[in-house]
Amino acid sequence: MSAAVRAKRWLDPTALRNLFRDRPLIPLTGLLLVLVVAVELSSPGTVSVHWAGVILRQSVPLAILGGCQTLAMLTGGIDLSVASIASMAGFVTATFVHSPGGWPQGIAVALAAAALAGLVTGIGVGVFRVHPLIMTLAMSFVVLGFSNVWQLRMVQTGAGVPAELRWLGSNLLWDVIPYSLLVFVPLTLLILLGLRRTGYGRLLFAIGDNPVAARLSGARSWQVLIVLYVISAVLAGIAGLILSGYSNTASVSLADQYLLPSVAAAVIGGTSIMGGRGGFSGTIVGAIILMVLGALLTDLGLPEPWRQVVFGSIIVVMAAAYTRVTAEY
Amino acid sequence: MTAAPFVARRRALGAVAPWASRNAWTLGLIVFLGLLLVFTKLIQPSYDVSGVQNLAIGGLPLSLAAVAQAVVVIGGGIDLSIGSMMALTSVVCATQMKGQSDEFGVAVVVGVLALGLLLGAVNGALVVLTKVPDIIVTLAMSFVWAGFALLVRAAPGGAASGWLKDLVIGSLGSEWIPKSAIVLIIVVAVIWIPIARSRLGLSIYAIGSDRLAAFRSGIAVGQTKFFSYALCGLFSALAGISLTASTGIGTPVPGPYTLMSVAAVVLGGVSLAGGRGGLVGPIIGVIVLQMIRTDMTFLSIDTNYALVAQGLILVGVLMFGSLVQMRRNRA
Numbered sequence: 001m002s003a004a005v006r007a008k009r010w011l012d013p014t015a016l017r018n019l020f021r022d023r024p025l026i027p028l029t030g031l032l033l034v035l036v037v038a039v040e041l042s043s044p045g046t047v048s049v050h051w052a053g054v055i056l057r058q059s060v061p062l063a064i065l066g067g068c069q070t071l072a073m074l075t076g077g078i079d080l081s082v083a084s085i086a087s088m089a090g091f092v093t094a095t096f097v098h099s100p101g102g103w104p105q106g107i108a109v110a111l112a113a114a115a116l117a118g119l120v121t122g123i124g125v126g127v128f129r130v131h132p133l134i135m136t137l138a139m140s141f142v143v144l145g146f147s148n149v150w151q152l153r154m155v156q157t158g159a160g161v162p163a164e165l166r167w168l169g170s171n172l173l174w175d176v177i178p179y180s181l182l183v184f185v186p187l188t189l190l191i192l193l194g195l196r197r198t199g200y201g202r203l204l205f206a207i208g209d210n211p212v213a214a215r216l217s218g219a220r221s222w223q224v225l226i227v228l229y230v231i232s233a234v235l236a237g238i239a240g241l242i243l244s245g246y247s248n249t250a251s252v253s254l255a256d257q258y259l260l261p262s263v264a265a266a267v268i269g270g271t272s273i274m275g276g277r278g279g280f281s282g283t284i285v286g287a288i289i290l291m292v293l294g295a296l297l298t299d300l301g302l303p304e305p306w307r308q309v310v311f312g313s314i315i316v317v318m319a320a321a322y323t324r325v326t327a328e329y
Numbered sequence: 330m331t332a333a334p335f336v337a338r339r340r341a342l343g344a345v346a347p348w349a350s351r352n353a354w355t356l357g358l359i360v361f362l363g364l365l366l367v368f369t370k371l372i373q374p375s376y377d378v379s380g381v382q383n384l385a386i387g388g389l390p391l392s393l394a395a396v397a398q399a400v401v402v403i404g405g406g407i408d409l410s411i412g413s414m415m416a417l418t419s420v421v422c423a424t425q426m427k428g429q430s431d432e433f434g435v436a437v438v439v440g441v442l443a444l445g446l447l448l449g450a451v452n453g454a455l456v457v458l459t460k461v462p463d464i465i466v467t468l469a470m471s472f473v474w475a476g477f478a479l480l481v482r483a484a485p486g487g488a489a490s491g492w493l494k495d496l497v498i499g500s501l502g503s504e505w506i507p508k509s510a511i512v513l514i515i516v517v518a519v520i521w522i523p524i525a526r527s528r529l530g531l532s533i534y535a536i537g538s539d540r541l542a543a544f545r546s547g548i549a550v551g552q553t554k555f556f557s558y559a560l561c562g563l564f565s566a567l568a569g570i571s572l573t574a575s576t577g578i579g580t581p582v583p584g585p586y587t588l589m590s591v592a593a594v595v596l597g598g599v600s601l602a603g604g605r606g607g608l609v610g611p612i613i614g615v616i617v618l619q620m621i622r623t624d625m626t627f628l629s630i631d632t633n634y635a636l637v638a639q640g641l642i643l644v645g646v647l648m649f650g651s652l653v654q655m656r657r658n659r660a
Contacts, residue, residue, distance in 0.1 A: 078464070080588075128648040131601045133407075133464075135647075137588055138640040145636030152633070260468055273462045305479035312472030319469070320459035 024270030028285045057178035063287035064239035066265030068232040075208040076275030077132030082236040084140040086255035089237035090244030095154040103162035118233025122226030147252040165245035208275025354598035355610045373627040385507035390572040395611035397564030398590035404557035405537035405603030406463040412583035413474035418569030423487025423579025434490030449562015453555035478581040485580040538604025
């Protein structure tokens with residue numbers, strides 16, 4: 001193959017479109033590299049192995065929450081309850097530090113509560129066919145309300161983030177590798193393999209792509225959806241544990257600011273909110289991109305209001321680029 | 330792909346009673362509200378005029394936000410930037426009015442309404458031109474508008490003109506008729522009724538109900554969607570102004586209005602799938618949500634349970650609705 005033909009193939013819009021649609025990781029990684037270079041140019045000497053570790057540490061909770069959105073969006077849904085469930089999990093665990101069972105009991109209670117919330121959401125969406133947007137929104141009210149009640153009950157006993165969670169969320173091995181990867185890597189492998197290699201993963205795509213066809217092929221969508229929202233809630237709970245360890249705070253609104261970025265991470269990562277297209281690997285890169293972008297905007301010395309403006313604009317531009325490139329005309 | 334059975338089913342039902350069933354939801358909600366009021370009076374015999382006043386003033390911004398949300402949701406979209414648009418319009422309003430004459434205040438209100446129209450138009454143009462799902466565009470724009478709000482004013486402050494405060498606080502004629510309720514009714518009626526009766530209103534319902542059918546019937550789908558968002562921006566600006574009027578200041582940080590407006594809209598019988606519902610239902614939905622909170626206070630139940638109750642009632646009503654109607658063959 002001559003160089004000219006190869007170049008022509010690269011410039012072919014169809015090939016480009018297919019590249020974006022089938023391998024979103026390639027252009028995304030390119031964008032990430034551009035951003036990293038921009039950070040280095042804006043303040044030379046910033047980028048180092050340690051810096052990468054710090055960015056990765058920040059990205060882990062967002063990537064997990066983005067994973068919740070990815071799974072829900074594959075079925076054409078969305079999960080607005082992840083932030084309140086994550087905060088609840090971190091907070092509940094923190095209230096158990098002084099109890100006899102200690103933090104392991106706290107984590108067990110927190111994740112069980114998260115799973116219960118997910119189960120109710122799943123029943124609402126799957127069995128009663130309530131729109132996922134409104135079902136998860138209502139669930140976030142319920143979880144936040146209960147967290148507040150729990151907070152008032154626990155005022156006397158006092159709360160603190162367990163040292164073990166702080167270690168998990170904040171510490172870096174050799175000043176480079178965040179310990180939260182101990183949780184994140186197995187989770188990622190589970191999600192990636194689950195989506196690609198298991199029947200359940202295929203069902204998620206099938207239901208999102210064409211619910212009628214999925215039903216006619218014998219998929220019981222209500223079961224798939226219930227399991228989906230339980231998984232999503234437990235993932236959110238785990239993200240909350242890491243987040244409380246990272247920030248060393250236990251508050252019922254800890255993860256609120258992560259709700260919209262988690263959706264953004266999934267969208268930037270190439271998951272379609274219409275369902276049936278996307279994956280977790282893109283979401284991870286999307287989460288890292290958001291964090292590097294945040295670092296870049298800080299380096300540029302932009303005040304917080306402008307950062308928000310730029311942040312929002314970039315999400316629109318990215319999503320528009322995706323839609324333009326991958327749209328099937 | 331999924332349109333054929335969906336449309337057929339909707340038509341079959343539509344032949345029976347589309348209009349009546351739409352109003353049945355609102356009527357049911359009014360009955361529910363009546364029961365809530367009776368319940369309130371039973372548990373708190375002293376609940377009277379001042380309670381109604383507080384309800385009306387406190388509910389005005391959220392009611393207008395719910396109306397704003399309802400317009401886009403009827404058109405098949407959703408606007409997650411309403412809270413941010415309210416924050417931006419509210420701070421602009423409060424900042425410009427501070428220390429100025431009443432006449433200048435009128436000009437500010439007009440300017441802020443134009444600003445709201447512009448914000449909504451930008452949202453609508455982006456949704457239509459980029460073809461990105463509404464929820465993503467408006468989510469991203471919520472950051473942009475909130476950022477601008479912080480640029481206008483970093484901390485809560487400013488002031489509202491005297492006449493603006495007088496407009497919403499107090500009562501007119503009988504003390505049972507709060508001014509803010511009248512303002513709400515007049516504003517919504519003046520803006521919405523002419524539009525709802527016009528070609529545009531019909532088009533908004535049409536594109537929300539079935540985009541493809543609307544397109545084939547010769548409706549300019551993109552244009553209609555654009556106008557629905559612009560209208561949403563206008564109502565958001567009204568909500569922002571009412572926020573300034575009732576609190577006397579402007580706050581740059583968006584309140585819980587975006588998500589509450591979605592909740593109120595759905596509770597008010599507007600289908601998130603689009604094309605169904607009106608503006609009366611969402612307003613009653615807001616009152617119901619507020620009454621629940623009030624009742625919780627009277628019962629001296631921890632107000633945090635109010636949030637739980639609001640969530641549960643929302644879910645309960647929706648489950649009930651979808652069980653009764655059994656028509657949502659969710660695509």
